[in-house]
Amino acid sequence: MTDINPAAQQTHQWLETIVVGLNLCPFAAPVLKADGVHIEVCEAEQDQAMISAVLEQLDQLQQTDESTMATSLLVFSQGLRDFDQYWSLVEVANELLQQVGLDGVIQIASFHPDYCFEGVAADDVSHYTNRSPYPMLHFIREAQLSRALENYPEPELIPENNIRKLQTMGKPALLKLLSTESL
Template structure:
């Protein structure tokens, strides 16, 4: 798929406006500006196919120098639209990571339009920190993550700062940044 794909365009806008714009991930700006983020639209309609696609992403990162592709976003426009199904699938994704020997090499970050942290209500603002236009499996290189964390003054403050940031958004700002939640 190309950057003109509407699914990719929507995810790129979310990255620019929410993740980078609100500074929810202080490490995202550099690879985004450098064009080092790989966007892949999944065609999976079941978990087995999605696991194959995820393994393919690990292998693409294996073959591609960090300078070309630092991270990968596997976007799921049709599969795992239910958050509980998605959350259950994350266990399978972690199992794949370990079984294929990628533990300590890659890490999977999760995003979903209906993301809900344990112990929160669906409408709690902190859930916005992981809400995206589509379910996404974000494969990060551990090497990049460790380097970013070493150079960040207080990495433990990131989640708390993110919660404060999204809690400070007005209703109009939320509608503008997360239009897919209000349609």
């Protein structure tokens, strides 16, 4: 990774330690190893500037060959600390996908330091499957994901398996791992 921005460094470390290290995404390790994950940091706090950053990231992903930029994370280092505000941006970003004709081409996965699944107790360890050091949007090329899923048995069980893995690990061990890695 060439970017020395602290938010980018911390995000990269989180990818290595949590996402790949705990195998929460079985497709992440090869992409990360091949340096195919682009991390873009947005320091904006105003809605319009963050929406512009989403559009710029979508454009950059479309203009860049998959072999150079397989996937992209847009990290909000200053804004979107409030989860509800963040979720509003996630909804806007998904609407933008449709408006610019990228629905079915790119999908967005969401990660936030305070991520909470609806209907799940606030202190449940399952939330950590989508918790990250900063609010971020993960832009995934659907064609690439489809190719990865072709040879993966029962991909629909990935979320359930991740939750079970974190429950087995236990919240104290997970929190220790997170603090050890300065995440």
